[in-house]
Amino acid sequence: MPTKPFYGWILVAVMLVLLSVGWGTTVYMFSVVAGALHTEFNPTRLVLMTCSTGMMLMVGLSSPLLGKLLDRYPNKYLMMAGTVSMGLGFICISLSPSITLVVVSYILPIGFGMATLSTLTVSTLLARWFVRRRGLAIGIAALGTQFGGFLYPPIFATVMANHDWRFAIGGLGILIIAIVPVLVWTLVVDRPEDKGLHPDGDATAAPAPETTSTAEKLSFWQLLRQRNFLLVVCIVGSAVATNTVLLANLALFATDFGEAAVRGAFLVSLVALLGVFFSPAVGWLSDVISIKLVTALITASLAGSCLVFSVATSYPVLLMAAFLMGIGGGGVFPLWASLVGKLYDTRIYGQVMGATTLVIALFTAIGPPFGGWVHDTTDSYRLLFLTLLGILSVMTALITLIRLPPQTGQA
Numbered sequence: 281m282p283t284k285p286f287y288g289w290i291l292v293a294v295m296l297v298l299l300s301v302g303w304g305t306t307v308y309m310f311s312v313v314a315g316a317l318h319t320e321f322n323p324t325r326l327v328l329m330t331c332s333t334g335m336m337l338m339v340g341l342s343s344p345l346l347g348k349l350l351d352r353y354p355n356k357y358l359m360m361a362g363t364v365s366m367g368l369g370f371i372c373i374s375l376s377p378s379i380t381l382v383v384v385s386y387i388l389p390i391g392f393g394m395a396t397l398s399t400l401t402v403s404t405l406l407a408r409w410f411v412r413r414r415g416l417a418i419g420i421a422a423l424g425t426q427f428g429g430f431l432y433p434p435i436f437a438t439v440m441a442n443h444d445w446r447f448a449i450g451g452l453g454i455l456i457i458a459i460v461p462v463l464v465w466t467l468v469v470d471r472p473e474d475k476g477l478h479p480d481g482d483a484t485a486a487p488a489p490e491t492t493s494t495a496e497k498l499s500f501w502q503l504l505r506q507r508n509f510l511l512v513v514c515i516v517g518s519a520v521a522t523n524t525v526l527l528a529n530l531a532l533f534a535t536d537f538g539e540a541a542v543r544g545a546f547l548v549s550l551v552a553l554l555g556v557f558f559s560p561a562v563g564w565l566s567d568v569i570s571i572k573l574v575t576a577l578i579t580a581s582l583a584g585s586c587l588v589f590s591v592a593t594s595y596p597v598l599l600m601a602a603f604l605m606g607i608g609g610g611g612v613f614p615l616w617a618s619l620v621g622k623l624y625d626t627r628i629y630g631q632v633m634g635a636t637t638l639v640i641a642l643f644t645a646i647g648p649p650f651g652g653w654v655h656d657t658t659d660s661y662r663l664l665f666l667t668l669l670g671i672l673s674v675m676t677a678l679i680t681l682i683r684l685p686p687q688t689g690q691a
Contacts, residue, residue, distance in 0.1 A: 304428015
């Protein structure tokens with residue numbers, strides 16, 4: 281009699297879809313939407329980038345509370361609320377008479393939706409279903425960000441070209457509300473015990489591996505006093521912030537060279553497509569080799585992309601920079617989730633991920649307005665690229681200071 285597939289892998293597929301919505305329609309698609317918003321309302325780049333900054337701030341500020349709720353209550357209810365909120369946010373933008381309502385919609389309903397369909401919720405859920413193959417499972421689920429980034433920007437740009445941006449973004453909101461909550465209600469299961477299963481599909485529950493902390497609840501301020509926590513949020517935060525600010529402006533890099541909006545959208549899709557390969561690869565590598573080495577690969581590739589962007593004078597050079605960016609951007613989320621999983625007990629995983637998300641989101645929120653200010657002031661992004669290059673170089677050196685528990689074999 282054939283053995284049923286482990287339900288955890290079905291959840292991986294569901295989380296992939298949810299991440300494609302949560303991040304593909306926001307972080308990856310924003311630079312395409314930004315072009316239409318700039319034409320419609322003519323805001324400064326700084327004001328325009330406030331949308332991206334506000335989303336990340338909302339994700340960060342809500343994450344500590346959301347992490348605690350994910351540890352205590354059924355995750356599906358939070359995810360369903362988030363998807364409805366996100367869909368309503370896009371509908372509000374489609375009806376907006378001014379840039380002010382656009383900014384508010386991105387910050388509040390869409391930002392909350394992002395938080396509930398993020399690495400925090402996905403990794404918290406999957407950390408319960410997987411132990412030995414946690415990095416691989418989260419890495420595969422994180423493909424959702426890349427699939428969403430690969431699919432949504434060109435589709436949106438095409439619909440926008442054939443109709444208008446209001447029709448395209450309003451239709452997106454309606455589809456999200458109509459489809460995603462049903463998927464979550466039907467398929468999301470919080471823990472393997474709820475289906476009479478054990479993590480990884482094992483016949484019996486394996487003993488939990490020791491970590492650098494116990495399952496004792498830790499306050500945010502206690503975490504801030506831990507060296508590993510500070511190093512993780514600084515290093516991963518710099519990588520996430522770099523990826524976010526580059527994505528927020530990526531299509532604009534091309535249009536500033538006189539390229540069509542579709543060519544700018546292709547850069548976003550290229551980064552996402554590369555992430556399809558590197559997200560599971562980084563997750564798998566985090567399970568089998570030194571995670572410090574994997575972290576260095578991510579920061580170095582993003583630093584390399586900033587270096588190439590800083591000297592780019594043509595579209596082919598932008599493609600080269602986007603290639604390096606796709607390596608680092610595709611791997612940063614599974615790396616983040618794997619680092620936290622190696623350092624903290626699964627029973628407080630949501631709480632710790634929520635705390636790291638708060639700090640990292642604050643880092644990330646600075647990037648887009650800084651990039652917009654740099655362009656408004658200098659009529660170029662060169663200073664932005666060089667600043668990010670310097671920060672990532674320092675962070676790469678700090679990776680050696682992370683202390684991993686001896687039992688991981690990766691000290």
